[in-house]
Amino acid sequence: MASSLSQTVFFSILVLLSLHQACAKKTYLHFYLHEILSGPNATVLTVVNPSNNTTSLTFGAIAVFDDMLREGPDDNSTLIGRAQGLVGAVGRDGSLETMINFVFTEGKYNGSTLALYGRVVLGVTIERPVIGGTGMFRMATGYSLAKPIVASATKLVYEFDVYVWNKEMKDN
């Protein structure tokens, strides 16, 4: 008796879990972030730098950025949005803290945003949590992987793979 009750409870939980998963929509996004480091069209600006070093974010530095999101790695590739945010040099080990909104301006995600937050160690693939979103990405959760593919004195390009789950909002 006890075992059949616990089996019933177990299977009910399984059914609830699979219903829950069925309500979460998965979206995969792939694009390239382009950051121009200097010149009239620079997309990043250091606003605080305790060491007066304009070429590197040393401990305590803060920068703002408004980078391009493009379909591909080339400068001429279609612009699909912007990555607007803040980066702070919070680690004595050189690590950074980033707060980013991806603001999409093309296609079905036009007008929707995704919010990312997380730690960055330069030079390696960066994993950061997706902590929310607006529009088509309301209630979003997920993660992003960013791989540096261009790192020159004048520009940075990162390839992004973003995995997003949207929960459908139901009252009960």
Ligand SMILES: *[C@@H]1O[C@H](CO)[C@@H](O)[C@H](O)[C@H]1NC(C)=O
């Ligand atoms: C800056 O952007 C403007 C407008 O897109 C463009 O005409 C100009 O050539 C760019 N300047 C540089 C140095 O890239």
Ligand SMILES: *[C@@H]1O[C@H](CO)[C@@H](O)[C@H](O)[C@H]1NC(C)=O
């Ligand atoms: C940064 O530059 C300012 C203004 O030139 C100067 O007063 C300050 O001492 C410099 N700070 C450091 C850490 O070099």
Ligand SMILES: *[C@@H]1O[C@H](CO)[C@@H](O)[C@H](O)[C@H]1NC(C)=O
């Ligand atoms: C600024 O930082 C870069 C990279 O860490 C370093 O190579 C350079 O020597 C620094 N410049 C000054 C003036 O401290």
Ligand SMILES: *[C@@H]1O[C@H](CO)[C@@H](O)[C@H](O)[C@H]1NC(C)=O
């Ligand atoms: C972008 O387009 C311009 C003009 O058509 C061309 O000169 C340039 O080589 C292109 N750049 C890239 C990276 O494809």
Ligand SMILES: *[C@@H]1O[C@H](CO)[C@@H](O)[C@H](O)[C@H]1NC(C)=O
């Ligand atoms: C994106 O949405 C804005 C605001 O609704 C609109 O003005 C713009 O034309 C749209 N862009 C595209 C490419 O659909």
